[in-house]
Amino acid sequence: MDKKLSSVSHDPEVRKGPWTMEEDLILINYIANHGEGVWNSLAKAAGLKRTGKSCRLRWLNYLRPDVRRGNITPEEQLLIMELHAKWGNRWSKIAKQLPGRTDNEIKNFWRTRIQKHMKQSESFQQQSNSETNDHQAFTSQVSTIAEPMETYSPSCYQGMLEPFSTQFHTNPDQSSCCTNDNNNYWSMEDILSMQLANY
DNA sequence: AATAAACTCAACCGCCCGGAA
DNA sequence: TTTCCGGGCGGTTGAGTTTAT
Structure with missing residues (x-):
């Protein structure tokens, strides 16, 4: 099996590997309501089965609203x-x-x-x-x-x-790559629309 | 069309540092 | 002073994708 998923921490409660859209939503919502920081307790309080480090990394590298995606000019x-x-x-x-x-x-x-x-x-x-x-x-x-x-x-x-x-979501024609539930390359639009659906 | 090779990048790991107890 | 813990950093891995043969 996937080394990343299997090599771990003997804590069966800790999830590893690619983030799901659901996890992203939880993290985004939690940070929107409580702010970022103290990542370990954030992960627990949000109900995420992830390490604080993993949450921090996901937020900083992918979910933060000011993250620019696309061509490096x-x-x-x-x-x-x-x-x-x-x-x-x-x-x-x-x-x-x-x-x-x-x-x-x-x-x-x-x-x-x-x-x-x-x-x-x-x-x-x-x-x-x-x-x-x-x-x-x-x-x-x-x-x-x-x-x-x-x-x-x-x-x-x-x-x-x-x-x-070819790999970012700036081109509407690329939308097919963002809607696959089996990967974690959904666009922020997907996430936002999911959020709206939850309210 | 099939397959191999190359490429990309999200995510993890391990180490280090600083602050709190 | 020492220990512990959270956060930050650089290095590495490997799944998925694209390109070449």
Whole structure:
């Protein structure tokens, strides 16, 4: 079975794995009425069979109303790279500079996009140029990522950013992906309409 | 059309830190 | 001073999806 679901805590009362829409609703309603914080007691008081950590993560990364979903803009990319060069993997610190973006989202973006790009240009460089010292290696790494971002027009990001546009709910045509009860990719509209239905 | 490979991202884990008792 | 607990963080995993062959 799913490792995430089976590996746990011997407490059978603690649920793990993907959140259901019902759980989301409970969490949203509870926070709307009582506010966030003291997550462990919040989880208990709300009647959620989740750890406080899990509730906090779900709220911060997904349910919070000010979470921005959708394409990371070229401007945001630039800022991420700039801040990463300055602070390293301080994702939450970086996220604070990007309103509506979560540390998790930025971390994932960095690992899947930027790091991949860096590896590619790194191997390209190794092929074309064998002479490097530590400083050169570092500066070339940064510049090979930063340079294209600064000089390309937004349309040049199309290929890089395209995957995003297919997985968020900004496009009405994508609605089919949001209504499946078996996954947890429902839109906020779904949740809100469920909330209304409950009243 | 089938299948393998690559990619994305939600969610978990473990560690650390700070505050309260 | 020490211990405990909650919160925050970065790293990692793996299911689901998309793309390539």
